[in-house]
Amino acid sequence: MALGQVDVAVVGSGPNGLAAAVTMARAGLRVELHEAAAQIGGGLRSEALLDPLVRHDLCATVHPMAPMSRFFQEFDLAGRGVELLTPEVSYAHPLPEGPAALAHRSLRATCAELGADGPRWRALMEPLLTHSQGLVDLLLSDQRGLPADPAAALLLAARLPVLATPLARRQFAGERARALLAGVAAHVVGRLPSPTGAAVALLLGHLAHGTGWPLVRGGSDRIAESLAADLTAHGGRISTGRRISDLRELGGARAVLLDTGPAELLRMAGPLLPDRYRRALRAYRYGPGAAKVDFLVSGPIPWADPRVGLAGTVHLGGTQRELFRQETRVARGRPGGAPFVLVVDPAVTDPERAVGGLRPVWAYAHVPHGDPTDPVRLVTERIERYAPGFADTVVAHHSRSAAELEQYNPNYVGGDIAAGAMTPRQALLRPVARWNPYRTPLPGVYLCSAATPPGPGVHGMCGYLAARSALRHEFGLREAPSLAP
Ligand SMILES: Cc1cc2nc3c(=O)[nH]c(=O)nc-3n(C[C@H](O)[C@H](O)[C@H](O)COP(=O)(O)OP(=O)(O)OC[C@H]3O[C@@H](n4cnc5c(N)ncnc54)[C@H](O)[C@@H]3O)c2cc1C
The missing domain is CATH 3.90.660 (Polyamine Oxidase; Chain A, domain 2)
Structure with missing residues (x-):
């Protein structure tokens, strides 16, 4: 799949980016996922950091949700x-x-x-x-x-x-x-x-x-691996090791889902955004x-x-x-x-x-x-x-x-692992006060990270809800695709 041939580009492979990518691929769309780090998973990475046989969860380890x-x-x-x-x-x-x-x-x-x-x-x-x-x-x-x-x-x-x-x-x-x-x-x-x-x-x-x-037997990355396996089994492609710095790098995808926070959206698309929305993103507070x-x-x-x-x-x-x-x-x-x-x-x-x-x-x-x-x-x-x-x-x-x-991880601005302060206002209206928090004013561009409702944690719901919104508005698909194995 060359750039420009995909229906959907997803930037970021945390649990929400992967959830969004899987949902879009399960709807029959051609999906390409771009991850800045060498390893997929975002907050779901695990690694043998200090001994070749002992694996550490680098971010999330306990999964109540x-x-x-x-x-x-x-x-x-x-x-x-x-x-x-x-x-x-x-x-x-x-x-x-x-x-x-x-x-x-x-x-x-x-x-x-x-x-x-x-x-x-x-x-x-x-x-x-x-x-x-x-x-x-x-x-x-x-x-x-x-x-x-x-x-x-x-x-x-x-x-x-x-x-x-x-x-x-x-x-x-x-x-x-x-x-x-x-x-x-x-x-x-x-x-x-x-x-x-x-x-x-x-x-x-x-x-x-x-x-x-x-906890996940073996490490949290098992969740990321199983999401990635489902994505590729449904025709999706994953590329790692390149941080997207401009949305135009994503070619002609009809929908773009960003598993990133407002700061990264501003970096990738700042001049293209309407003033009001840009100001609102700049006012987003980190905790x-x-x-x-x-x-x-x-x-x-x-x-x-x-x-x-x-x-x-x-x-x-x-x-x-x-x-x-x-x-x-x-x-x-x-x-x-x-x-x-x-x-x-x-x-x-x-x-x-x-x-x-x-x-x-x-x-x-x-x-x-x-x-x-x-x-x-x-x-x-x-x-x-x-x-x-x-x-x-x-x-x-x-x-x-x-x-x-x-x-x-650029999503954790100042080390804020909640991707934005969980004040009452920002818990409900993240990242900005809009009826549809996932859609940005740019046609086909959506936010799907923990900087959108319902917020931080490993639940995949920000990605899933953003993908459902993109399926509805960009592809006219109202039915949720089956995600079952
Ligand atoms: C130390 C720590 C401990 C935690 N513990 C827990 C826990 O025990 N339980 C729990 O439920 N939650 C925990 N969390 C929170 C949880 O990890 C996050 O809420 C969750 O990972 C957010 O998922 P996400 O998909 O929105 O973003 P992330 O998981 O942060 O993933 C975002 C991905 O996007 C990539 N990216 C960003 N910008 C770009 C770009 N421009 N181009 C390409 N790629 C890009 C990043 O590299 C990253 O891989 C913890 C977080 C940390 C840091």
Whole structure:
């Protein structure tokens, strides 16, 4: 296929670019996908970074949204041999004093450990579990239509006023339940408490007791590989190692789908865009950064509370009060303090990730936007605080500061792994306030990255919804193509 002979060009091969490309190819269109990096996958890359046999997930490693995303349900990861492994303890939150708080898959087991807060935790989560698919469909939608399950929307609306405001500090009587929920809200990477933090806490928090927080057997890149295999099986072509710098490089494709953020769109098409839209893109705000460390270690993390070692994900943020204060400080661009750190020992869930006595440890810290500090010392100290002796198990490490994360992937501006601040406005109207957030004013050109609704995470829904819109408007195809294996 030479340039100009394709129906659809997709720029970027993250989960959303791949989801868009697969959807277009499944509709019978000729698709070419262009990726700047040498390896496809965007946030779904894995690599033997520090030892030839031990694989590290370079970005996303835990996939709470994948089992419930309509795109991945249709695509059927399991039917393609991609196995999601789900730990019995979704996440743990060690505390400065006393035993750690644990979110078990079992709601009952979780509540039993929360004392007087057990019934409150149950009252918060149980109704959401009854309406889990409705809630996920609502939050992983383009946020433009009426909810298919109005009860899910009501449950969300009833919970937000408390969790999104300083009232969150009084939601529970004890520190363990408070910290558990605050740690999940912190996944929003921004000021806390906040409406978007509350929505994320309810989405991910209830999934912890439902389909769980799985990892991919072997590594996250297995998801990208299976999407790419489906694309090529349906005639699509993939080229890597060239960053598109001008949309005109894409020849005469009838539709162009960009798995990129506004900054990259401006770079590729700035002068072609109408002034108003260009100004709106320039006003798009980026949030705090993430600074990533991959460790190669010689044994399981020696958590002071050994039950933490059962958890797929560990949140290191201290008490709710400490966590809210720290996240707000980072959102204001102030360095220092004791950063919130997420830690995953993938071999807890996927024992095959440990090879020859060595295993990977995945961690990142929330830091101010664009922070250039190498995070190794800071992250090691945070883990040591709750797992004395961890540093002695470290054989090697690899790190990327927030500033370096942008060099690795242009979508993570200033290290913002959410591809744009998750403020209430930008959660709904990303990247600009338009009825169709995917269409740009340029004929046939669409955005399909996490900078469009429903936003960050590995769910493929931004790409899928953008592709559905392009199929409708550019090719007159209203029916969704089958994505089944
Ligand atoms: C350190 C880290 C940890 C994370 N952990 C998790 C997690 O555990 N769970 C989770 O659900 N999410 C996680 N995320 C977030 C998740 O990875 C992203 O939300 C998701 O990958 C976004 O998908 P996307 O397709 O929109 O963009 P991306 O995955 O960022 O992919 C965009 C692709 O486009 C390419 N590209 C950009 N511009 C151009 C251009 N001009 N020409 C050609 N190619 C271009 C980039 O190279 C990249 O490959 C994490 C992210 C990071 C960085």
